[in-house]
Amino acid sequence: MITSSIAASAYDRARQAVAPAEGLPQGVTTAAADFSKVMDQVDIAATGAMTGKSDTHELVQSIAQAEVALETAVAIRDKVVEAYQEILRMPV
Known part of the structure; x- marks a missing residue:
């Protein structure tokens, strides 16, 4: 049976797993930190x-901001994947 403490600890482990990595360019690190702050x-x-x-009302506002941040992150991810696929299609 899943209890609230088990769910909370699993959530905490998942948050650590998706934390921004070290050594990324400054713009990417800043964007990831801003996204993390919104979440x-x-x-x-x-x-x-x-x-x-x-x-x-504060909760609804926070959820709306999170939705915009998530949609932005997904759009950026899609563009990065599209660019990577385009590079793979280039003849060598």
Whole structure:
């Protein structure tokens, strides 16, 4: 049976696994840090809304910001994959 403590520890391990890597170009590192900060704000707002310490309006705003950040990250990822595939198609 999955308990809340097991789910919380699994979530914590997953967050560490997707942390920005070291040695990336400055722009990529900054973008990854900004994305991580937005996701942290959503976590804080969600926890606050569940415990009754924050307003649900704040949660909705955080979720909307996270959605925009995630869509941006996915669009960037798609462009990187597309560029990589185009490089692979080039004759050597």
